[in-house]
Amino acid sequence: MIEISGLTRKIPDGKIILDHIHARLTPGTFVAVVGASGSGKSALLRALALREQWTSGEYKVDGVNLLDAGLFAKMSYRRQVAFLEQKPILLEKKTALKNVLIGAAEQTPLWRRVTGMIRNDDYMGGMDMLEDVGLLDKGRQTAEKLSGGERQRVAIARALVHGARLVLADEPVSGLDPHTSEEMMQLLKKLCREKGATIVAALHRLELAEKFADEIWGMQDGRLVLEVRGRRLTAAEKLKLS
Ligand SMILES: Nc1ncnc2c1ncn2[C@@H]1O[C@H](COP(=O)(O)OP(=O)(O)OP(=O)(O)O)[C@@H](O)[C@H]1O
Numbered sequence: 001m002i003e004i005s006g007l008t009r010k011i012p013d014g015k016i017i018l019d020h021i022h023a024r025l026t027p028g029t030f031v032a033v034v035g036a037s038g039s040g041k042s043a044l045l046r047a048l049a050l051r052e053q054w055t056s057g058e059y060k061v062d063g064v065n066l067l068d069a070g071l072f073a074k075m076s077y078r079r080q081v082a083f084l085e086q087k088p089i090l091l092e093k094k095t096a097l098k099n100v101l102i103g104a105a106e107q108t109p110l111w112r113r114v115t116g117m118i119r120n121d122d123y124m125g126g127m128d129m130l131e132d133v134g135l136l137d138k139g140r141q142t143a144e145k146l147s148g149g150e151r152q153r154v155a156i157a158r159a160l161v162h163g164a165r166l167v168l169a170d171e172p173v174s175g176l177d178p179h180t181s182e183e184m185m186q187l188l189k190k191l192c193r194e195k196g197a198t199i200v201a202a203l204h205r206l207e208l209a210e211k212f213a214d215e216i217w218g219m220q221d222g223r224l225v226l227e228v229r230g231r232r233l234t235a236a237e238k239l240k241l242s
Pocket residue numbers: 011017035036037038039040041042043044202
């Protein structure tokens with residue numbers, strides 16, 4: 001269980017971009033973060049990934065406040081968190097399988113990054129994960145030849161093969177056509193269910209959030225102003241977020 005309380009981030013010019021956010025993340029839940037451009041969706045995801053400094057607040061993971069914990073505890077937590085970029089950065093000349101197994105710098109042991117070695121059981125694990133994301137036939141294809149949707153799938157497989165418990169996805173369907181976007185959302189939902197990972201995805205398209213997410217968080221001016229579970233947003237709520 002992850003509990004955030006009073007998460008605040010103030011940038012050097014004094015502007016508060018995340019303002020006293022309280023939230024709870026239950027394992028295996030798919031959360032969509034929605035809100036107007038500049039409302040703080042990406043900033044929230046980066047703060048959850050500990051990629052940016054928190055000015056104040058508590059970040060409790062299984063009851064322990066990570067912000068008071070030592071460097072090793074933070075590093076060990078970061079290894080359990082995967083961040084999916086809008087445009088995944090892959091090793092272009094390497095195969096999809098190698099990208100899954102050695103591409104995630106924060107989650108890959110140093111010896112493997114240095115040697116590029118893949119053990120037989122890792123190879124099987126990588127292939128299983130590629131199958132889970134529907135890319136078994138693309139395992140030997142180099143990343144440069146993959147489509148936008150396939151690249152996102154490789155990035156998702158890479159996140160999950162290393163056992164990420166929290167996957168933060170910043171606009172995972174940006175630039176994808178409507179059909180591929182729906183497939184991607186379906187895949188995230190399936191992996192959430194099957195692997196028990198918690199997924200927090202920033203989304204521009206409300207209808208995708210309503211169709212696929214278990215919870216919708218609405219951001220406005222750095223504040224979390226809506227938390228909706230198991231239902232669509234009302235017209236008034238949509239208006240609030242526009
Ligand atoms: N490191 C930073 N330095 C200065 N300002 C920042 C920084 N990070 C975010 N901001 C500002 O904080 C606000 C929220 O930005 P953020 O990128 O989180 O919005 P967003 O909701 O993800 O927007 P979009 O949907 O356009 O991606 C914006 O006003 C942005 O300019």
